[in-house]
Amino acid sequence: MTFSTHRRGWLQAALAGAGALALGACDRITGNPKGIGFLAGAEGLTRRAQRLVVDRKALAHEFHPSDISSDFRPNGSIDPSDTDYVALRDKGFADYRLVVDGLVDRPLSLSLADLRAAPSRTQITRHDCVEGWSSIAKWTGARLGPLLDQAGVKKTARYVVFHCGDTLEQTLDGSGQYYESIDLIDAYHPQTILAYAMNDRTLPVAHGAPLRLRVERQLGYKQAKYIMRIEAVADYAQLGRGKGGFWEDRGYEWYAGI
Structure with a gap:
């Protein structure tokens, strides 16, 4: 050896x-x-x-259609009651716009049609939850890397933050809004997508409609749902409680690689 x-x-x-x-x-x-x-x-x-x-571009294992789980249980928020989200949902997300801003040269405001027209990827992968269960599903979505290139991420950016449409808990310090972050290495990974379809159907609300993150080499709590805005930042110390995500602010690891 x-x-x-x-x-x-x-x-x-x-x-x-x-x-x-x-x-x-x-x-x-x-x-x-x-x-x-x-x-x-x-x-x-x-x-x-x-x-x-x-390898930074090594792919998470992908499965055969016959491996797709018959019951992929949703977790976290499954039907957000936030006013802005409810208004979008009730109109079938016709008015939805994904904002990409922060440390970028060309801020974006993208409709679902724009996202479906962007470079995409379909993958059948396993979702591993920190609670100890796993499920396999087929995801289709816009690749995050090309969208970041379209926005022109500045050299000073190190992370991208996903601001979500659900308040997971009401808190006095205002940190109950769900958010998550990943570094640019994972943001540009080939399997990192903004999924708008699950198992060949429009992404259901319980699983994060209209858009959720799939970052396949990390645990389930990193897979942010109900994404409203993506912000490129140099650090995340000023967001939430400063740890880089809703669950990270409550003691979970920021880097949840598997």
């Missing part, structure tokens, strides 16, 4: 161990400051190890 092969095997073991340990512990320790510090340390190891051993 060569040194490089040995090192790769060690890193893969470290990656799997750190990820499993952090995920298994998250429900028990996220209310504990020491526990949150542990998760942050494990997340850093997981992210660095995965970046070292996995």
Whole structure:
């Protein structure tokens, strides 16, 4: 065995161990400051190890149509009651516009027709939930990378933030609106899409209509639903509680790579 092969095997073991340990512990320790510090340390190891051993463009496994789950249960919000979202839903999303702004040269406002005309991808992939269940579905959507190129992402941008149309909980600090973020490496991954169809049908409301993120090498809570706006940012410290996402603000890992 060569040194490089040995090192790769060690890193893969470290990656799997750190990820499993952090995920298994998250429900028990996220209310504990020491526990949150542990998760942050494990997340850093997981992210660095995965970046070292996995090709940035390596594809998540794709499945055969016969593998599609007969029952793909929705989670999180399944029927948002936010006023703006309800108004869009009640008109069949005819007035929906996806805004792409922030650190870009050419801000965009895209209709669903625009998104369906954009470079797209169809993929059958497995959704792995932090709660311990998995389901397989077929997703079709606009590739995020070409849309970001169309907007002209500035060199100062490091992340893209997905602002969503659902308030998952009412909070005094105003952080209950769902949002999520990924870095530009994952944003430009070939399988990162803004899905408008599921299993060859229009994306249902329970699964995030009119548009949801599919970033296939990460856990389910990163797959933001009800996307209204995509913002390119240098950092996410000023958003929500500063951790990069709704669940991350409540103790989950920001980098949820699998």
